[in-house]
Amino acid sequence: MHAIQMRGITKRFGPVIANNHIDFDLMRGEIHALLGENGAGKTTLMRILYGLYHADEGEVRVNGQVAHVAAPKDAIQLGIGMVTQHFALVPTLSVAENVVLGYTGSFRVNPQVARQKVAEAAARFGVEVNPSALVRHLSVGERQRVEILKALYRNARVLILDEPTAVLVPQEVDMLFQTLERLRQDGLSVIFISHKLYEVMTVCDRITVLRDGHVVGTVDKAATSQAELARMMVGRETFGVARQERKPQGEVLLRIENLSAVDEKGLPAIKGVSLEVGAGEILGVAGVSGNGQTELSHVLAGTLKPTGGRVLVGDRDLTLADPAQVSGMGVGRIPEDRHEGAIGELNVAENLALEYLGEFITAGMLDHQRIRRHAEQLIAEYQIKASPTDRMRTLSGGNIQKVILARALSRNPQVVIASQPTRGLDVGATEYVRSKLLEQRSRGAAVLLLSEDLDEVLALSDRIAVIYEGRIVGLIPAKEADLEQLGLMMSGAREGIRVEA
């Protein structure tokens, strides 16, 4: 029996076709994976099903009936719930208030009654939450459970999970899978969006693979293998960048000593972090998001003042330096969020010049010609598809990242701080960014790579540090690293072996 049938779904964003005549079926009581790389169209398809986007063409049937899903409200009414990567929760409200929001039934809302109802629902579905806690005090895993409970509370029979494991440590993942298994036994259907092959093979019954907005195929788990899925997903065997073996240990260029800092709310976010990165080395910092990486990168970029410890580049103390001083000391910085590094309404040339504005002014006046030539040169060198006068916001994510990369690397920095450098990029751009980082390594720069993508850390790093709750809990050479061990460290379960490398 079909729970959902999507037929010929097409969705365009300007010239880009995100979904091209996609057919997708979901049976009752199955866990169905939607597998594909970033940009394959998985999330778009599901946002259409949930009423966040409107399809340009195509038809959706729910339980065999044609359905018009104009807004999430309609989807909810049809028994469809969605848990996105960015949780849709209001941090200042309690768990109970978040769960009943938009689904209160009556005009009056008694907080006590709401708490009780939510507690009952949590017990019924076996989802562990504290109804009276404020959401802003919850961990990522707990927030995800609130999201799932929210959907179940609305009588969802179909649950869409958009990359639910991306933010979880392996142990939380197991817990999530148990929950999903129980829901399936209750007859619910789950759509599981992922690009992780082993997860898909663990938890799903059927798998639909998307590539470039097309359906490549739908297969039963029993009749396929990880290798076949990988082929379907990428359209070629594998991809990756070739990494040369590490040259002998160079001198230490970046030294972080006992560094501490607080987050936006004033709570300790990094607690006594010490790291050293040598010339010609990539040190990868692995960790689940929200364990202090953001604050660490901000301190190193000069945009956040630490509360203790020191940062040394060469023998220069940059602990309290502002961003201009950090940049001037030969530190190339790639920010976590591209919008943090580029100004959308300014043009490419201006964005490229801003960091080194001193080079482009005489007596306080801008040398427009020099700014333009500088941009043309970097555009050619970094294969950026844009002209100097294009506004930044008209560029694709990959090209924006290339502009930031060009700006950060053009002065041959001795230290490179790269935060989540390939997040949200397509395959081509990802490969390009990674090859550029390796280029810096062979040039002799010290590269600190902060990434939540474990595959990326493994592919690029010479040594891997694991960050958990603001502390470095492990530091191991990359060739000794194995996934299980890293997973345990990332979840704080085990202290790693400190290797003085």
Next chain:
Amino acid sequence: MDTFLIGLMAATLRVATPLLMGTLGELFAERAGILNLGIEGTMFFGAFVGFVVGGVTGSLWLGVLAAVLAGMLSGLLMAFLSVRLGVNQHVSGLGITLLLTGLSLFGFRLFYGEPRIPPAIEPFSRLSPFGQTPVLGPLFDQYALTYIAFGLVPVVWWLLYRTSFGLQIRAVGENPEAADAAGVNVYVTRYLALCIAGGLMGAGGAFLSLAQLGAFTYGIIAGRGWVCIALVIFGNWDPVKVLWGALLFGGVFDLQLRLQIIGLQLPYETFLALPYLVTILALAVAGRNAAYPAALLKPYRRE
């Protein structure tokens, strides 16, 4: 008790009434994520419309009703600009203030020409449930609208914290994306919040022209709307704390008047400016800790 003190307290309640109405209105708008700088003009418009309709129909309550409706219309315009079109809230709010101020003055000139003394009407009479009882008698010698304004404080609190509508307003002002995903219509919620806000602002203006003054003058609002904006921040977006702010402001304002009447040689402007300076000081102290609704000033657009 000292008659001076009782008189001061009674007058404080009176002076605080329009401020309280405007502030509660602004609070509604801001909790939903919209800074409505149209408040000054909306109060002015409410004072004008209330005065005209009250005068023409002879029914002061019809005047109040008309002022509320006029305020809601202003809220609707603000909603169209800031919610539907996503226009910068500072500029659209100020634009509405300028528009409604101009419109009121235009209408006033058409209706009353250029009178030497401002036209007056017989204003609301006061209710004194305690008659001539000492203390309570003079203290509760107030306009019905004053009782209503203070009664609105628990009503607004209840609406915000005990109803689904209030829950939606708070969610929409903090994280509209989350509210949308939960099935809340962000646009409708913000439209409604702005309409209620406008109605309250209009009523605040009408209180001045129909009760406190019984007349309409060009300087009838004289920056009270801006004071309301400050009081919302001063009261940390909480309907009960906002009440204390309005009383404080009303008290200082009236004290200054009384000291002038007594003939105390004080530069009364200092007193008039004092509440503004105190608010700025309070803002400086609250600083980064002020609990601004997270989505304030951010237009919401579903991608």
Next chain:
Amino acid sequence: MLRLEIERAPAPIWMRSLIPVIAVLVTFVLTSVLVVWAGANPLAAYRHFLISPLSSKVSALEVLVKSTPLLLTGAAVAFAFSAGYWNIGAEGQLYAGAIAAAWLGVVLEGLPPVIAIPIMLAGGFVAGALWALPSALLKVKLAVDEVVTTLLLNSVVLFVVSALLNGPWRDPISGWPQSPEIAAGAAFPKLIPRSRLHLGFLVALLVIGLLWFILSRTALGLRMRAVGLGQEAARFVGVSVERTMLTAALVSGGIAGLAGVGEVAGIHFHLIEGISPGYGYTGIIIATLGGLHAAGVGLAALFIGLIDTGAQTVSRALGVPVYLGDVVQAALLLVTLGMFILQNYRIKVISD
């Protein structure tokens, strides 16, 4: 078959340049309701509004007189807004400049204009900047919202003016609340004899020119735009957000202060209450209509000056209340804001 579809994409250039024209037309259509209500013919009213002021030299010069403070407050607001500093306090800063001019104008008694006038301008600029300082410091140091504080200081400066005019500066003979007349040497010379057009107009044009130069040709201008358009990214690339914003706020206040100097030294020759009928607020309209660009601000200020003058013509000729001008200005602002949204859409013809 052909279909029309609206999509989110930048509108074509010709469409964008038409927007101001359409906005003016829409505004006039909307406000003609008021003209009819006042018992006048809308077409006649708008002829008096837009054409009559320009048909005689006297009234055309009066348009420039009206535009003088508006050019300055518009430039002041545009300057601050460009750096993402929402200065709503140009009105208060104008008054601060006017107070300084009224004081200096008396103190400088006996000095020749070549010395007195630059001091007047400098003093007004400093006074405006000083009045802008508290809000700017609170914003930069403590992250206090500048909209509220600049707005509140607008009210406070009116009390200062009132205290001065009813206290030390009250005219001892007539008892009028007006400051002593400024010295002849401190008064702005007339640009054209027997008109009210004064030196302040040239100062305003100069400021508009400087606005263009700073924003598009200097490092400060690029830093300001960077801060205004993306504060976090600007900070990341090494722009000192605090210093840039502070500079923008103070210069903005200074420019608004110059508008106050012009009104005292060029028009009234003493300080009176209500010396500005909201020029500071109108500056926000002008800066927005002008898209924060110097040329746009200049044109918008002249246009609003025309409407101000025209409103008086309409009032005299047809008996339509002069406040029609205020309504038209505000409506024009709101209509234009709405129309800006159109820039992001284009109509596409699709053939199936």
